[in-house]
Amino acid sequence: DSGVTQTPKHLITATGQRVTLRCSPRSGDLSVYWYQQSLDQGLQFLIQYYNGEERAKGNILERFSAQQFPDLHSELNLSSLELGDSALYFCASSVAGISGNTIYFGEGSWLTVV
Amino acid sequence: AQKITQTQPGMFVQEKEAVTLDCTYDTSDQSYGLFWYKQPSSGEMIFLIYQGSYDEQNATEGRYSLNFQKARKSANLVISASQLGDSAMYFCAMREGQAAGNKLTFGGGTRVLVKP
Numbered sequence: 001d002s003g004v005t006q007t008p009k010h011l012i013t014a015t016g017q018r019v020t021l022r023c024s025p026r027s028g029d030l031s032v033y034w035y036q037q038s039l040d041q042g043l044q045f046l047i048q049y050y051n052g053e054e055r056a057k058g059n060i061l062e063r064f065s066a067q068q069f070p071d072l073h074s075e076l077n078l079s080s081l082e083l084g085d086s087a088l089y090f091c092a093s094s095v096a097g098i099s100g101n102t103i104y105f106g107e108g109s110w111l112t113v114v
Numbered sequence: 115a116q117k118i119t120q121t122q123p124g125m126f127v128q129e130k131e132a133v134t135l136d137c138t139y140d141t142s143d144q145s146y147g148l149f150w151y152k153q154p155s156s157g158e159m160i161f162l163i164y165q166g167s168y169d170e171q172n173a174t175e176g177r178y179s180l181n182f183q184k185a186r187k188s189a190n191l192v193i194s195a196s197q198l199g200d201s202a203m204y205f206c207a208m209r210e211g212q213a214a215g216n217k218l219t220f221g222g223g224t225r226v227l228v229k230p
Contacts, residue, residue, distance in 0.1 A: 002161070033217060043205065043220040056217050088157055094216070102149065103209070103218055105159035 006106035018079040021109045023091030031094045032074040038087040081113045118221035127196045135191040135224045137206030148189040153203040201228045
């Protein structure tokens with residue numbers, strides 16, 4: 001158990017709909033990262049938050065948005081869903097900084113858009 | 115240019131033997147970190163081992179060791195005494211400095227199948 005909690009684990013929804021994925025980071029971790037894993041794109045970094053503020057942005061579509069709340073949990077909102085958004089979405093967390101720190105992943109949220 | 119390259123898309127290994135998974139990286143940062151993750155068929159991403167760019171000793175975690183060759187920009191993972199449960203996808207990843215947001219960049223992965 002990595003200590004990073006993601007819900008829901010599985011989600012099936014229709015095209016055009018909106019979903020919210022939730023992540024609770026490890027206790028004490030201030031940074032939250034969101035990643036998308038699809039068969040054709042591999043693991044893609046979407047966005048990072050540190051202590052409530054957006055820190056880095058990757059290949060995140062405009063239809064997607066995220067935020068980190070004061071209790072440090074984070075939500076990834078996916079709207080106007082398309083078939084191509086079907087993927088495994090990971091949340092990861094870490095303590096800020098680089099020296100000696102690692103990044104732990106949650107179990108992921110499987111999203112299927114039909 | 116690819117920042118993380120894993121040249122072995124898949125490999126077989128005999129149970130109880132050692133296996134080396136290749137990873138090369140590209141960065142101009144002096145301070146960076148290298149990671150290996152295991153992803154079994156169930157999908158979760160399991161942290162295995164970490165090597166900092168300033169670490170002089172190669173990292174080891176149980177049966178996992180990281181062969182870090184900084185001048186060659188390689189960070190190969192060695193799994194000793196392979197077990198059937200080691201069958202999975204293995205990803206090499208790099209975290210660069212704050213300018214890159216401390217995010218991880220992943221390689222394409224290597225699928226390992228351990229044969230009994």
